[in-house]
Amino acid sequence: xxxxxxxxxxxxxxxxxxxxxxxxxxxxxxxxxxxxxxxxxxxxxxxxxxxxxxxxxxxxxxxxxxxxxxxxxxxxxxxxxxxxxxxxxxxxxxxxxxxxxxxxxxxxxxxxxxxxxxxxxxxxxxxxxxxxxxxxxxxxxxxxxxxxxxxxxxxxxxxxxxxxxxxxxxxxxxxxxxxxxxxxxxxxxxxxxxxxxxxxxxxxxxxxxxxxxxxxxxxxxxxxxxxxxxxxxxxxxxxxxxxxxxxxxxxxxxxxxxxxxxxxxxxxxxxxxxxxxxxxxxxxxxxxxxxxxxxxxxxxxxxxxxxxxxxxxxxxxxxxxxxxxxxxxxxxxxxx
Amino acid sequence: xxxxxxxxxxxxxxxxxxxxxxxxxxxxxxxxxxxxxxxxxxxxxxxxxxxxxxxxxxxxxxxxxxxxxxxxxxxxxxxxxxxxxxxxxxxxxxxxxxxxxxxxxxxxxxxxxxxxxxxxxxxxxxxxxx
Numbered sequence: 001x002x003x004x005x006x007x008x009x010x011x012x013x014x015x016x017x018x019x020x021x022x023x024x025x026x027x028x029x030x031x032x033x034x035x036x037x038x039x040x041x042x043x044x045x046x047x048x049x050x051x052x053x054x055x056x057x058x059x060x061x062x063x064x065x066x067x068x069x070x071x072x073x074x075x076x077x078x079x080x081x082x083x084x085x086x087x088x089x090x091x092x093x094x095x096x097x098x099x100x101x102x103x104x105x106x107x108x109x110x111x112x113x114x115x116x117x118x119x120x121x122x123x124x125x126x127x128x129x130x131x132x133x134x135x136x137x138x139x140x141x142x143x144x145x146x147x148x149x150x151x152x153x154x155x156x157x158x159x160x161x162x163x164x165x166x167x168x169x170x171x172x173x174x175x176x177x178x179x180x181x182x183x184x185x186x187x188x189x190x191x192x193x194x195x196x197x198x199x200x201x202x203x204x205x206x207x208x209x210x211x212x213x214x215x216x217x218x219x220x221x222x223x224x225x226x227x228x229x230x231x232x233x234x235x236x237x238x239x240x241x242x243x244x245x246x247x248x249x250x251x252x253x254x255x256x257x258x259x260x261x262x263x264x265x266x267x268x269x270x271x272x273x274x275x276x277x278x279x280x281x282x283x284x285x286x287x288x289x290x291x292x293x294x295x296x297x298x299x300x301x302x303x304x305x306x307x308x309x310x311x312x313x314x315x316x317x318x319x320x321x322x323x324x325x326x327x328x329x330x331x332x333x334x335x336x
Numbered sequence: 337x338x339x340x341x342x343x344x345x346x347x348x349x350x351x352x353x354x355x356x357x358x359x360x361x362x363x364x365x366x367x368x369x370x371x372x373x374x375x376x377x378x379x380x381x382x383x384x385x386x387x388x389x390x391x392x393x394x395x396x397x398x399x400x401x402x403x404x405x406x407x408x409x410x411x412x413x414x415x416x417x418x419x420x421x422x423x424x425x426x427x428x429x430x431x432x433x434x435x436x437x438x439x440x441x442x443x444x445x446x447x448x449x450x451x452x453x454x455x456x457x458x459x460x461x462x463x464x465x466x
Contacts, residue, residue, distance in 0.1 A: 006345065010348070010352050011349075014356050018357070063368075064368055067374065067375065068368050068369050068372035071383050072378070072381040072382065073382070073390070087357065087361040087364070088354065088357040088358055088361055091353065091356075095350050095353035096350070114349050115350060117350075122420060143393065144384055144390075145383075148394045152399075152402050159405065163412050163413060163416060166413070167416055167419070173424060174423040174427075177424060178424060179424060227386075233383060237364050237367065238365065308459030312457065323441065323445070330426060330433075334426075334431045334433065
């Protein structure tokens with residue numbers, strides 16, 4: 001494949017991926033409001049459009065026309081670029097997430113991912129940790145006490161759980177013997193890693209909730225004590241950009257959990273040719289959607305942690321457990 | 337692998353994605369600036385403090401625990417990063433690789449339990465009186 005065609009394909013795939021992501025975020029948010037409402041015995045948004053389906057559109061218009069406030073005591077430049085960092089670093093890992101096998105378009109074979117690099121997991125770990133800068137800079141540059149506390153909490157929480165997140169992924173990497181996400185999925189054609197790596201799976205899941213600042217680990221934005229946390233001073237779309245980043249991060253960690261632990265696009269494939277081509281992508285989306293539903297379900301069910309419990313749980317329980325999992329996995333593999 | 341031109345070219349689409357992401361976030365910032373109202377008052381631009389006049393500066397001294405957590409994180413994250421290449425080549429190293437890692441892990445765990453005993457990981461004990 002010539003380089004120009006390769007880059008053109010990448011551009012088209014990037015545009016499609018970003019378009020899908022933006023609309024997906026809008027509707028995950030609607031689904032979240034609906035599901036949490038049902039859990040709390042309410043109806044949820046149902047006035048704008050049939051079943052409230054146009055609600056995200058109405059919210060976007062409302063946010064866009066809201067006043068764009070910059071506090072007079074804020075650090076102007078950092079205050080402006082903090083939400084941009086959050087969104088950019090959330091969008092970047094999507095570029096290496098594979099959603100299916102190769103497809104054939106216009107006589108060329110191209111993988112169903114924007115690009116395939118052989119250090120996929122390492123890249124994702126690196127870029128998602130850069131997302132901390134968005135939160136820390138937002139809280140610091142706002143020069144508000146609530147924002148500052150929220151960003152301190154958020155920064156410490158994210159870096160603490162990142163350790164457990166990284167260590168949980170070492171087990172599956174050992175089993176697969178590669179950092180390439182497609183390679184890890186192909187290595188699971190016999191058994192999904194959720195079975196031999198059940199401990200790592202639950203460590204990863206817990207750490208993923210904390211990494212995305214989702215309930216029960218939503219202390220950086222604890223409404224009752226911090227106003228809104230690191231985005232207290234943000235208004236209009238700048239405010240929404242933090243939520244955009246949070247939901248894209250949710251999608252990313254769901255996709256990684258699917259790829260590394262639930263066998264990616266492996267699933268029951270049957271029927272005529274076109275169905276066989278679509279089914280792997282369908283299985284992938286179904287598994288990722290399951291994790292997204294889990295995020296919402298847990299938010300509607302569990303109360304928030306206390307901060308000392310949160311840090312203690314991360315450092316004194318998850319990190320030693322993840323290290324033990326690495327040791328046991330390596331012992332079992334080397335004895336076989 | 338035959339569908340890609342060469343190794344480094346695989347990273348070019350990430351730059352494309354980075355450009356698009358930067359464009360998107362810049363576009364949202366600009367759009368919200370253009371479409372939003374602009375009616376500023378001094379009080380509206382003050383930092384939020386439950387409706388009271390803001391007292392002092394927020395960029396102040398903070399609990400040293402946050403700082404300590406950042407330092408320990410850097411140490412242990414580097415140690416995690418060392419585990420990852422080992423995990424990739426582990427199968428070809430067999431039992432030798434396992435015992436090599438056992439030595440390494442013992443050093444990591446020694447440091448880990450040291451900071452645990454020193455109370456760096458405890459958040460609910462009151463600060464020592466100076």
